[in-house]
Amino acid sequence: MKFKQRLKKLLAVSIPVLLVVGGATAWFVNRTPASPFDGQAAPRSADLVQRGEYVARASDCVACHSLPGHPAYAGGLEMPTPMGSIFATNITPDKETGIGAYSLADFDRAVRMGVARDGHRLYPAMPYPSYARLDDADVQALYAYFMEKVRPVRLASKESDIPWPLNMRWPLALWNVGFMPGEPYRADPSKDAMWNRGAYLVQAAGHCGACHTPRGIAMNEKGLDQRSGSFLSGAVINGWYAPSLRGDFNLGLARWSEEDIHRFLKTGRNQHGVVFGSMAEAFNNSTQFLTDTDLKAMAHYLKSLPGDPDRDGTPWKYETGPITSTSLGKGATSGARLYAAKCSFCHGVDGRGKAPWIPPLAGTASSLATESASSINVTLNSSQRVVANGVPDAYRMPAFREQLSDAQIADLLTFVRTSWGNKGGDITARDVEKIRKNTKASETGIVILPH
The missing domain is CATH 1.10.760.10 (Cytochrome c-like domain)
Structure with a gap:
């Protein structure tokens, strides 16, 4: 009898708690995140479209959302993951198969929060943890470019081949809580304007950490900015080793000057090497099109990141x-x-x-x-x-x-x-x-x- 009484008391307490927790979790994972653009009309001036084209270049959107010989931004690129393959989506302004029906707020939620217009969560192969640092003005410009200048293409996106239950999207809402930055990039007042511009480009649009930062057990980047020693310290991704972009003598940029980095990003080569692998794609589609001022800012920021002699080892001779x-x-x-x-x-x-x-x-x-x-x-x-x-x-x-x-x-x-x-x-x-x-x-x- 005592056991039954204790069981009844336990159930009387635990069931309401489980219902409350379960309901709160369901509300959280299914809610539509707020955007600063909710209820706002989207400006689409010629200047804004031009700026958006530049932001798209800096963000290298075309590399993932396009296939050689096919229309730009129509999707289809296969991205292997440990769980299975996912395929880049159509982000042309086609209203049926692309993003033509997206409002500015919908677009913002997808780019900076990883939530599609219909509410499903995006896999972080879309580097929204980096794009979360984009400022509002660049998001507006990017939206104007995609809606006004990109040609719409009617092409349905391919579904991933990740098996159930690994393909469930709702856990990504919890993943975002642990591994997403809380706000867009904020300038560091202790640094100069050049450093801050470089930090913004590297951390946000350039999403350099998506390749060059090692991943944790949850496939999260171990660091999102210079406050972490893991940030840009080198990683293997898609069959390529993306080396350290920190001041490591062997595996990083200690032997490179700021001008060496600028030249590499602008021309694809310097005395130390030539772009290859994933970096060749980034150069071909993105970095060579950026202004010298921005490339030098990126170089300035990268040269400020210290190396780790314990990780890097004895300097090469x-x-x-x-x-x-x-x-x-x-x-x-x-x-x-x-x-x-x-x-x-x-x-x-x-x-x-x-x-x-x-x-x-x-x-x-x-x-x-x-x-x-x-x-x-x-x-x-x-x-x-x-x-x-x-x-x-x-x-x-x-x-x-x-x-x-x-x-x-x-x-x-x-x-x-x-x-x-x-x-x-x-x-x-x-x-x-x-x-x-x-x-x-x-x-x-x-x-x-x-x-």
Whole structure:
């Protein structure tokens, strides 16, 4: 009897509590977040549209929401995740399949809060945790550009292939509470205007952290601004290693001047390297179109971020390589022979390349990082062609996936990553096999909008 009485008392207390908590949770996850533009008409002046086009460039919207050879912003790009693939949506102003029926407030909720017009939550592959820092004026301008200048395309967006129950969207409302910034970017009064402009572009429109910041167990960026030492400290994403953008000597920008960074963002190359992988897309579609003032501001901000010697390790020093005119005899390793035959003509027997056209392999982040994704991926598949001012580059890394076996690529890259002072370490045939199975040779088509 005592047990039944206790059970009744427990149920009498717990059931109302569960109902209240459950109801509050349901209200929270299903509510429509407020926008500062609720009830407002959207201005669409020519100047605002032009500004919006620039913000779209800075935000690199076209890279994710377009496919080579297809209309800009019509969606379709496949984005692999650990749970399955999602597909970028149509964001042209088509009223049926795009965002043509969105009000300015609807658009704001999607861009800065990750909530679509019909109330469903967007996956954070859409970098709304970064776009949340956009100011109101840039959101207005972006909306004006998409509604007035982008051509509407009737094309239904593809559904994700993430299985149930992982495809449920309501938990993202709780995810946002833990991992979203609470407000748009606010200038730091202790810093100058150049630093603040650079911080705004890097953190908000540029969403650099989406690739260059490591992720936590909930797939959240571990830091959203300079207050976190993890912010922009390097990460692997979509088969590429995005290196540190902090003041790390080996894996970051300590050896780069502000002018080096500016030149890299403006021309796609400098004495330290050439854009490749995901950064080639960002350069082709975004950074080269920004003003020198903005690019220099970004460089100024990035150079202010300190490195972490404990994470970065002993500073790299160049060491004379093992390839000489007499070193490829009977005792030469397979990797040395392959490098001499396949790579040395462009990258040099000394691994120093031919700047600024052909990047060095000695002392680069991809050769020093323990993460080997970029080294393997670019060797297997090449990279998107670099297009500067509408002109494709003449020096392109070839794809070796049809020429070399997994074991040969492993030997070649082990040689590169352990020569000239590089300390990235050995690569196994199994490492190459994994990336070969999950990638394909780079597409030659590039989505470039008219300047």
